[in-house]
Amino acid sequence: MSTASESNGTLPRHYLKPCLLLLLAEGPSHGYELLEQVRRMGIKGAEPGGLYRYLRAMEKEEMVSSWWEPSQAGPARRTYVLTEQGRKGLNESVQSLREVREILVSLLDRYDSLQPKAASASRP
Amino acid sequence: MSTASESNGTLPRHYLKPCLLLLLAEGPSHGYELLEQVRRMGIKGAEPGGLYRYLRAMEKEEMVSSWWEPSQAGPARRTYVLTEQGRKGLNESVQSLREVREILVSLLDRYDSLQPKAASASRP
DNA sequence: GTCCTATAGATGTATATTGTATCTATCCGC
DNA sequence: GCGGATAGATACAATATACATCTATAGGAC
Numbered sequence: 001m002s003t004a005s006e007s008n009g010t011l012p013r014h015y016l017k018p019c020l021l022l023l024l025a026e027g028p029s030h031g032y033e034l035l036e037q038v039r040r041m042g043i044k045g046a047e048p049g050g051l052y053r054y055l056r057a058m059e060k061e062e063m064v065s066s067w068w069e070p071s072q073a074g075p076a077r078r079t080y081v082l083t084e085q086g087r088k089g090l091n092e093s094v095q096s097l098r099e100v101r102e103i104l105v106s107l108l109d110r111y112d113s114l115q116p117k118a119a120s121a122s123r124p
Numbered sequence: 125m126s127t128a129s130e131s132n133g134t135l136p137r138h139y140l141k142p143c144l145l146l147l148l149a150e151g152p153s154h155g156y157e158l159l160e161q162v163r164r165m166g167i168k169g170a171e172p173g174g175l176y177r178y179l180r181a182m183e184k185e186e187m188v189s190s191w192w193e194p195s196q197a198g199p200a201r202r203t204y205v206l207t208e209q210g211r212k213g214l215n216e217s218v219q220s221l222r223e224v225r226e227i228l229v230s231l232l233d234r235y236d237s238l239q240p241k242a243a244s245a246s247r248p
Numbered sequence: 249g250t251c252c253t254a255t256a257g258a259t260g261t262a263t264a265t266t267g268t269a270t271c272t273a274t275c276c277g278c
Numbered sequence: 279g280c281g282g283a284t285a286g287a288t289a290c291a292a293t294a295t296a297c298a299t300c301t302a303t304a305g306g307a308c
Binding site for chain 1 (some may be wrong): 261265267268269273274275276
């Protein structure tokens, strides 16, 4: 257990799947590119191993489908698209994400209304 | 993997520790009560096993300290208080939580600006 | 008194999820 | 033909989580 720093500066990898669904809702893509996109989105700790695993898992669940596509520069890529079901899945996970956001907001509000002493780190 | 519903209506248990630190920053408390409080806060899936284990772990890290206290009704309780270090830990994890909140907000905004078709679930 | 329930805390263990390292393959420039 | 960037995949160890179980105390029902 690493205390307080287990999600330092990054979205927990926990949100990888919703992120992937969102990115694929914006258009078809392939693993390597998705990796860079999720990193740019804030999941800095995302790494290829887990990402490819998630993609294959989501395919097994029929949230996405894929095929090989030759690249004009470099090795062939597996291109992923969102399925009808994946879009439903995205809608659903967005709903839970909204709840998470609300809870997070109220938790942070609660922190902010602690005695000033405790808030020393955020108020100079 | 259960797709899209793994955090349905609840804060991932992942946030248990920050929650406990916040609750203890509001005042000393004991495990059984903390359990109910975190559940009320939104971590509905919290269960005694993990919670007590977290508390002992946090004590080993000197984020909290505890002692036995007799109860006027029922068995003795172990009362926990936040230590100086625990308060620092809270401040730090609140900072990452703020980042998480920001990323979540931008992710949801991004979802909301998808083609109307995709947003059918949230706009009647 | 003894049985049942609520309160309180703790542990053991099976299973899932993650992190990390490693491996293959293709194409490009040189 | 070699090294580096791109692309995808897997194995295995380390952690985390869920779930069941165990102890103990106080209070009330009977």
